[in-house]
Amino acid sequence: xxxxxxxxxxxxxxxxxxxxxxxxxxxxxxxxxxxxxxxxxxxxxxxxxxxxxxxxxxxxxxxxxxxxxxxxxxxxxxxxxxxxxxxxxxxxxxxxxxxxxxxxxxxxxxxxxxxxxxxxxxxxxxxxxxxxxxxxxxxxxxxxxxxxxxxxxxxxxxxxxxxxxxxxxxxxxxxxxxxxxxxxxxxxxxxxxxxxxxxxxxxxxxxxxxxxxxxxxxxxxxxxxxxxxxxxxxxxxxxxxxxxxxxxxxxxxxxxxxxxxxxxxxxxxxxxxxxxxxxxx
Numbered sequence: 348x349x350x351x352x353x354x355x356x357x358x359x360x361x362x363x364x365x366x367x368x369x370x371x372x373x374x375x376x377x378x379x380x381x382x383x384x385x386x387x388x389x390x391x392x393x394x395x396x397x398x399x400x401x402x403x404x405x406x407x408x409x410x411x412x413x414x415x416x417x418x419x420x421x422x423x424x425x426x427x428x429x430x431x432x433x434x435x436x437x438x439x440x441x442x443x444x445x446x447x448x449x450x451x452x453x454x455x456x457x458x459x460x461x462x463x464x465x466x467x468x469x470x471x472x473x474x475x476x477x478x479x480x481x482x483x484x485x486x487x488x489x490x491x492x493x494x495x496x497x498x499x500x501x502x503x504x505x506x507x508x509x510x511x512x513x514x515x516x517x518x519x520x521x522x523x524x525x526x527x528x529x530x531x532x533x534x535x536x537x538x539x540x541x542x543x544x545x546x547x548x549x550x551x552x553x554x555x556x557x558x559x560x561x562x563x564x565x566x567x568x569x570x571x572x573x574x575x576x577x578x579x580x581x582x583x584x585x586x587x588x589x590x591x592x593x594x595x596x597x598x599x600x601x602x603x604x605x606x607x608x609x610x611x612x613x614x615x616x617x618x619x620x621x622x623x624x625x626x627x628x
Contacts, residue, residue, distance in 0.1 A: 352494045357487040363480075366460045369599045372474035374451065383474040384449050387439060391473070393435075395437035398561045402552070402572055405438055407612075408578035411546065414582060416446050418543040419508035423534065423583075424515035424603050425613065427524055428553035432580025433472060435550055436511060448507035453499055454512030454518075456480035469563050470516050496537060512537070512558045524551050529608060539589050545605055549578040549612035 350368040353359055371553065373379045416418065422439070424431055432452055439447055454477040459465035469477045477497040482488045501577035502508050514535075515528040538545050554560040563572025588601045 353491055354356075356398050356490040356494050360461070362463070363456065363460050364374045367464075367480060368465055369466070370460075370469070370475055370478045370480075372540045375597050376479045380449055383476060386452065386474040387436070387476070391433070392437045392440040395434055396441060398564055398577055399434060399437075400574045401564045402560075403438070403577065403603070404432075404574055405577045406443060410441060410579045410581050411444060412442060414444070414446060414544060414546060416544050417506060419503040419505050419510060419541070420446050421503055421538055421543050421545045421611065422509055422511045422548060423514050423543060423545060424511070424548040424550050425524075425527055425609050426515050427519045427551060428518070428554050430555075430557060431513070431550045432511040434553060435508075435548055435577055439509075446507065447509050449500050450476055450511060451479070451499070452477045452511045453479055453481050454497065454567065456482045456484075492533070496533065496540075503537065503543040508544075510541075514602050514609065525610075525617055526622075527610055527613075529598070530602035530606035532595055532598040532602050534605065535588075535598035535603075538583075538605060539593065539598060539601050540584055542589065545585060546584040547580040547583055547605060547608035547612060549576070549580070549609055549616060551576045551613070551616065574616055576616055578616055580612045583608045 350364070350371045353367055354364065373383060422432075422435070425437055436450055452473060454460075454469075459469055460480040461479055467473050479498045480491075481495055482491040484491075502510055512534050514530040516531040516533070517528065518530050519526065529593055552573045554573075560572055563570070566572070583605050585601050585604065588597050588604075591597050
């Protein structure tokens with residue numbers, strides 16, 4: 348596969364063409380991907396662990412440790428901040444899981460593939476792992492995203508690969524973090540076609556103001572920031588849906604099932620908070 352697959356599907360702007368081609372080289376070339384993985388292990392994982400050490404509470408790690416897959420793994424979480432997947436995968440990296448080698452984070456093309464500033468953020472934060480792009484332009488989305496879905500499905504069929512996605516498709520911006528947006532069928536399609544285990548995760552407490560949150564990690568007492576919760580659940584069983592004929596309704600049911608598993612983890616955290624057990628294991 349090459350960046351020309353996108354150009355053959357629908358027109359790209361000059362900037363999109365260059366950014367897609369560059370991120371493709373980073374993520375599809377084995378040598379470049381290996382350097383990216385080393386960056387995640389040696390740099391990202393360590394500084395995130397340091398900067399969240401006093402705020403982070405992780406539950407359900409046994410589900411990740413016990414997971415076995417002859418394919419890749421699809422990791423799905425709710426979406427409240429820009430940094431959900433970044434922190435989540437740093438937590439998983441700390442466990443040195445045998446199924447977690449290379450990672451991909453499909454991301455909206457808006458900003459990340461339409462502006463050079465988006466490339467800078469992609470490289471600095473994830474070593475370029477925010478790939479492949481998911482397009483939102485209604486005139487081109489169907490054709491271009493068909494290419495992206497094919498790539499994600501291929502990744503999910505590769506041992507040692509993890510793909511991080513948000514079933515909601517976009518960030519929840521309402522006041523209630525437990526009120527999730529509807530699941531998007533595209534995630535269900537990738538889960539069904541990819542045949543990989545789906546690991547649901549609830550993430551809460553991350554702010555979009557990263558410098559302020561990092562500073563709050565090193566404060567004490569009442570000045571310390573809000574706790575960051577990462578709650579990992581048991582893999583979602585999609586076997587019955589994978590046995591059905593491929594169609595949009597099946598993909599939507601799969602996406603709903605994944606989101607329901609994430610929602611259940613969130614409700615369990617809400618019950619903990621209501622019971623005053625905010626520091627449980």
